[in-house]
Amino acid sequence: MTLKALLHAVRAVSNIxxxxxxxxxxxxxxxxxxxxxxGELTAAHLKASRRGRSGTSTAQELHTQKEDEAADLLAHLLLYADQNDLDLEEAIRRKWMQYLPA
Incomplete structure (x- = not known):
C-alpha cells in the first residue's frame, strides 16, 4: 500500500x-x-521494556500495544502532512534516498 492509499483510508476513519x-x-x-x-507510544515502550508499570500484561500484549501506538502515530503523521500539504513520499525521496548508492 502506498502512503497515498494509506492516507485515503486513514482520512476516512479520522472523518468518522x-x-x-x-x-x-x-x-x-x-x-x-x-x-x-x-506520548502513548513512549508509555507503551516503557511498559514493554519493563521501565514502566506493565501490570499483568504478557510480553506479546505489550508488543501489540507498541504496534498499535506506532500505528496511531503514523496515521496522525499522515493526517498532519495532508492538512499541511506536505508530500511525504517526495520528501523521503529528496532527504533520505539521496544517500543510497545509484
Whole structure:
C-alpha cells in the first residue's frame, strides 16, 4: 500500500471519528495529536521494556500495544502532512534516498 492509499483510508476513519465525537480539527489539533500519540507510544515502550508499570500484561500484549501506538502515530503523521500539504513520499525521496548508492 502506498502512503497515498494509506492516507485515503486513514482520512476516512479520522472523518468518522471527528463526526462521531463532534471534534473540530485545525492545524493545532493535528499537531497536538502527533504529540499525544508519541506520548502513548513512549508509555507503551516503557511498559514493554519493563521501565514502566506493565501490570499483568504478557510480553506479546505489550508488543501489540507498541504496534498499535506506532500505528496511531503514523496515521496522525499522515493526517498532519495532508492538512499541511506536505508530500511525504517526495520528501523521503529528496532527504533520505539521496544517500543510497545509484
Amino acid at each position: 471519528y471527528a463526526k462521531r465525537f463532534n471534534i473540530t480539527r485545525d492545524e493545532l489539533w493535528y499537531l497536538a495529536k502527533l504529540q499525544e500519540e508519541l
